[in-house]
Amino acid sequence: MRGEAILPFEKPWIMFDQLLTTDLQSLPETISIKNISSSDMFLIGHFPSYSIFPGMLLVEGMKQSAQMWLSQGDGTQAQKWIEKKIKARFLLPVGPGDQVHYVFKKKIEDHDDDEQVITIHAEGWVKESKVIQVTLSLCQEGGG
Numbered sequence: 001m002r003g004e005a006i007l008p009f010e011k012p013w014i015m016f017d018q019l020l021t022t023d024l025q026s027l028p029e030t031i032s033i034k035n036i037s038s039s040d041m042f043l044i045g046h047f048p049s050y051s052i053f054p055g056m057l058l059v060e061g062m063k064q065s066a067q068m069w070l071s072q073g074d075g076t077q078a079q080k081w082i083e084k085k086i087k088a089r090f091l092l093p094v095g096p097g098d099q100v101h102y103v104f105k106k107k108i109e110d111h112d113d114d115e116q117v118i119t120i121h122a123e124g125w126v127k128e129s130k131v132i133q134v135t136l137s138l139c140q141e142g143g144g
Contacts, residue, residue, distance in 0.1 A: 006071050007064055012041055015061030016102065019068050029105045032065035034058070038096035053094040055132065059086065062102050062122045062134050069104060070118065070138070084117060085137040092131040094124075100132075101125045115139050 003014040019032045036043075036053050043051040063083065070081050094100060102124050109117045117139050124132035 003064060003068060006068055009064070014064065015057050016065045016068075019065060029103065030065075030069050031104070032061075032068070032102045034061050034100045034102065036094055036096055036098045036100065040096070043096060051095050053098075055088070055090045055094075058090075058094065058100065058124055058132050059088050059134055061100075062104075062124065062132075063136060065102055066104060066120050066122070066136055066138065069106075081118070081138040081140060083136060084139045085135075087135045089133050090131070091133070092126070092129055094126060094131050098126045 003016060003019075004010060007014060016032045016034045019030065038051070040053070042054055042057055046052060046054060063086070067081060102122055104120050104122045107119045107121075109119060117137055120136040120138070122134045122136065123130055124134075
């Protein structure tokens, strides 16, 4: 499933290429991919002699993938989840020619103030190396 179908963005602002799972809502985990190309506009000048894909754009790709995963495919639910907290740890640089596999696991929590929070633990992998790990806490829009 492609991001343009559900998210309120268009290329080049979609930061992942494909969500690999088709039955999104019922699974406790999913995978999406991001292909890093040498012609990617975000690599220009970052850095001229050694191109590195910006880490915050990896985080954005994970966030967008999570929004896709939480949506029901009709575009309505994708915009109802907002980020409450994001924790990221960058482990290795990602550059041209890399294909990043984002692996997600979710946990649904209910809080005392009737706010539902979904915590998603995500890791980004290039081949057999973990390059990033992120924890996203999302709540329904209008809650806490």
